Amino acid sequence: MRSSRWFALLMLLFVALALGACGGDDDDSGDDNASSSAEQAPTAGIQKNEKNASTKLVIGSKNFTEQKVLGEIYAQALAAAGYEVSTELNLGDEKTALKALEQGDISAYPEYTGTALLSFFGYTADKIPKDGLIAFAKAKEGFAKKDLTAEPITPFVSSNEVAVTKETADKYGLQKISDLSKVADKLTLYGSPECRQRLDCLLGLEQVYGLKFKKFVPVDIALRHEVLTKGQADVSIVFTTDPQNKREGFVLLDDDKGMFPPYNSTLVVRNDVLAKAGPDFDKVVADVSKGLTDEVMQELNARVDLDKKTPEVVAGEYLKEAGFIQ
């Protein structure tokens, strides 16, 4: 009767779980490290230093793909160097992350130069240096006042972008953001809930470009491409390094008034942690950051968002493929 049907279902469930738990432990990507009992002399790889084992590090990150990947990369690289590392990914937005850092809940997290200047150090969009290195210098100054060190920036730049579908761009002849001023009152903009208040988002678009959209709809950051492809949004705010941009053929409107600041990524660390961690910390972070070009970052994001791998796995792949970890 019913009981035997439930019993069968139960058995099926346990069998499925047992299979899943046992079978799913293998590496997915082909890994040729199977036999490595004797350690090869590392060439460009990260060297494990026993002295680092006494230093505890907590690496944090904000709550979207690129941030989680960056957090994992630094965490795994530092762990390979012998540190004791744990992660606190998914902190929230930059204010939450900075608070966690200042309170000592985390040791470090990757921040963007542009974001720091806008959100922490009181720069207005027009005052921000357009040159990435100068922007970094200014950000580093600001962090230093908070007893934090901003590590060298990554090559890649990840800015906010104003995106429309190809159809919309063709329909209204849109190439740069200023083109929107004629038609904004007919268009619906979708963005993250904080977008309304951000100078590098809707607030900035209103102030710098004088755009008045027909409607602004807040959606979760994870849905930023979905709403464009499903036709709900006319305009959406995406990131430069989003793999979906190329895939869906979105048109990223040109920032002709230079509203969006440069966004290189820099790992921001507490000074007391840095002092305790020794010279290996700086070296590992600098080396690992060097490999993160635009192309590479996009590829890594694509592996998480499109191939649906976890940030942890993808970070490990990066470190292996770039030669940091054997």
Add this chain to the structure above:
Amino acid sequence: MILELAQVQIRDRTDTCESNNGFCPDWIADNFDRYVDPFFQHAYLTVVAVAIGFGISFSLALVAYRRRWLINPVTQVTGILYTVPSIAAFFLLLPITGRGDDTALIALVAYVLLIIFRNVLAGLDNVPEETKDAGRGMGLTDRQLLWRVEVPLALPEIMAGLRIATTTTVGLATLAFFAGAGGLGEQIFSDITFKSNVVVAGGLAVVLAAALDGLILLVQRAITPWTRAVAAR
């Protein structure tokens, strides 16, 4: 030492199932282990919450069975706990108990209380007076009467309440990640547009509910053999 970087493989992505956020059996098979830990965490939260909730409300019901004036106040209080949406409860507790399993468990236990309390009482109240008289006639003390006659006869009602409490708790525990307690809800939330993810994580929650429900039913059949002869409820 100059750092010589190896090349990171840049792939040329064609139209794969997962990049389209579709339902992809291959991907599911490869990545199923991602759901195992959350599943067991979910099961843990549910079982512990129901067990604790049952312990508390069963005892309360036994006390209220004798002291009838307790029924109303207990029902009112547990009723309010029952009504407060779990997600609100998680956040109302955060300032007091912080993030983690305990906060989630407290909210989940609170929810279970009314269901079990009402059902245990109803079960006990439904025991026919004649049966109790017969028991007393046989010389049973009040305590013996309770444990040898009333509770066993109330079991169907009690187990029914237990089953309802369990399936509802599985549903509520999906939101437990808001309190920092993990579970299958965290998986769902991590990629809410990816069909495979939503179906597997959601599906596992339903399977868990069904499995626990079936388990309790089996236990009920085992400990109340006299009901097996009766036609299905």
Add this chain to the structure above:
Amino acid sequence: MDEGGRGPMTTTFAFLGQFGEAIDFIFDEHESPAGGAQVGGLSNMWDLMREHLKLSIEAMAIACGVSIPLGLWLGHIGKGGFLAINASNVGRAVPSLALIAFFVAYVGVGFTNLVLALVLLAIPPILTNTYTAVRQVERDTVDAARGMGMTGFQIVRRVELPLSLPLIFGGIRISAVNVVATATIAPLAGVITLGDPIINVNTYGDEGRLAAALVVALLAVVTEVSLGGVQRMLTPRGLKLTTAGRRRHPFPITRREATS
């Protein structure tokens, strides 16, 4: 905003302080922690509440419009019991988050899609209770009515429906509370309700999140109490006496009834 101290006394006062801040958030505007605009205050809270109520009421209206006639009909003809009763069991096993996520993934975000999801959530308790209520109407009463020459439709309308009203309202009460609770996670599907400060805490701050949790809890309790009052009013005195008679508990939750 965030108190430092960690001793037991300071922790007690700390949480009181946070609740005080939350209540303050409801009445006064604050600057958003994300910077740039104001959040909080009665008008902000009212906007969120209005959207929350709009969503809930629309979903409940449609759900009732579907389940009550269906339940009445199935109960009257005595068929479809398996469906009607197990609808609640199945419905209870599906977590609300999973349902919303399923809709977002397969159908898309937006108000209409969300209403649909909530309708699916609301149907099972109403359907089960309506069906069960009609089945519990005394056969003699129905036969007497038939003997008086009433058509099926008249029987439903004049006999079965009035007698079923208390239990039907019990189902409506349960669904309404579920819907109000689930509307809290509506922001995941693009509809900004009272759940927005809870899910998007960056924009509203910790006090905003706590404030929203308080308001949602209050809203749910008000819904439950008011609909419960209506249910009690609808219960004819005679019915109240029989069900309350002789130590039998008023509303047990049995497998048969499934919801009450």
